Amino acid sequence: MLNVNLNISPPWASGVAFDIMMALGGSDKTMIVGGAVRDWLSNVPVKDIDFASKLLPEESMKILIKAGYNVKPIGIGHGTITVYKNGKTYEITSLRKDVVTDGRHAKVIFGGSWEEDAYRRDFTVNALYSDEYGSVQDPTGQGFKDLENKIIRFIGNPQKRIKEDYIRIVRYFRFLSNYSHNIDKSAIDACIKYSKNLNIISGERIVSELEKIFLVKNAVNIIDILVTKNVMHSIYNISLIDSFILDKSFLKKLLGVFHLNSNRKYYAFILYTSFILALQKNKKTDESKIINSIINRFHLSNNNKTLFRRNIAWIENKESITKPLIIKLWLDHGELFVSDLKDILMIIDNKKVKILSNSFNNPPPVFSISGKDLKKSGIGEGKEMGKALDLIRDWWIDQDCLPNKNECLKFYKKIISRRP
Numbered sequence: 001m002l003n004v005n006l007n008i009s010p011p012w013a014s015g016v017a018f019d020i021m022m023a024l025g026g027s028d029k030t031m032i033v034g035g036a037v038r039d040w041l042s043n044v045p046v047k048d049i050d051f052a053s054k055l056l057p058e059e060s061m062k063i064l065i066k067a068g069y070n071v072k073p074i075g076i077g078h079g080t081i082t083v084y085k086n087g088k089t090y091e092i093t094s095l096r097k098d099v100v101t102d103g104r105h106a107k108v109i110f111g112g113s114w115e116e117d118a119y120r121r122d123f124t125v126n127a128l129y130s131d132e133y134g135s136v137q138d139p140t141g142q143g144f145k146d147l148e149n150k151i152i153r154f155i156g157n158p159q160k161r162i163k164e165d166y167i168r169i170v171r172y173f174r175f176l177s178n179y180s181h182n183i184d185k186s187a188i189d190a191c192i193k194y195s196k197n198l199n200i201i202s203g204e205r206i207v208s209e210l211e212k213i214f215l216v217k218n219a220v221n222i223i224d225i226l227v228t229k230n231v232m233h234s235i236y237n238i239s240l241i242d243s244f245i246l247d248k249s250f251l252k253k254l255l256g257v258f259h260l261n262s263n264r265k266y267y268a269f270i271l272y273t274s275f276i277l278a279l280q281k282n283k284k285t286d287e288s289k290i291i292n293s294i295i296n297r298f299h300l301s302n303n304n305k306t307l308f309r310r311n312i313a314w315i316e317n318k319e320s321i322t323k324p325l326i327i328k329l330w331l332d333h334g335e336l337f338v339s340d341l342k343d344i345l346m347i348i349d350n351k352k353v354k355i356l357s358n359s360f361n362n363p364p365p366v367f368s369i370s371g372k373d374l375k376k377s378g379i380g381e382g383k384e385m386g387k388a389l390d391l392i393r394d395w396w397i398d399q400d401c402l403p404n405k406n407e408c409l410k411f412y413k414k415i416i417s418r419r420p
Contacts, residue, residue: 010134027131037128051092101164115139152179158190166197170209177216199237203298214268240290257343274311326359368405
């Protein structure tokens, strides 16, 4: 056990995190662990503060509720409860030991020491514990040193750690983005060797880690490793995709869009996958089969299915991206869809974005005709009215959205009068 005291006040020396730690018995019973400690020691802004506690989850929950906190038993089966305060979440996980692992899940028992808790974690830099004053415990004796040397290393035998939970392969490559100048060969070799086993990991867990990779500063190089070492094929587990290679300059543009939409879950994954499929060199395979395979593999919601198919259609048919299409998106779906289309077109044809900039940046006026207007003109409800509205609106759009209500009705009456 290595102890380090930097005499620097950490982010949890006051505020909500400090109060939670005090409520749970102070550092004798509860400590800050993992990413918060790692990032603080690396001078990286600390986003999430997680705790490890000697208290059982039910006991911690009872204490915190009594202290007035909003606490939910999310993950309590694995010893984790979550505190909600001032728009932030704080996870408290009881010390635990893995009894049985199968590559996806672990059967755990609660209790044990800080050392035992540390040795069941993935990487040495994630097994650092801090008290409320910033005194750091390093149970493996390697975490602080690896952090200084900027090396990402599995705790113990890499193959053993990976076999406990194969998602650690994807997590390894995410962390590698910050530690790529001093690579532990045994770690990366083990990840590549066992990557074929990612097919047993749920799509949701895969996407969660992959989207974090898309947002790291060294994403282009990490994605290149995932592609060239065939890890990406294992992540998708779909043999129908012949290549995951994207031109690096193209990929950089794509990653820039991801950062602009980093708050949208599944957005980066869906957009990346859309480009991979739309730009497939081998078009012999029925594209719908690949799309359905991905939908099933990653359990896409109905909304995400729509976005996925929509993106592919836009990428494959950029000639159909015209002013009328943009106006219809404004009217039918609103600004978010228009922004999504603009992002895609900026990647594949930035010149066209400039040509259509006025349509992208300025919403059209509200279409002034409604079903009530047509009903007054004697048009029946249902399909007849729907066709009439579509016909009038298409004409209105072709006229640069300038005709008023009376002009639209006159147009339709003129059309009707010509019908036999």
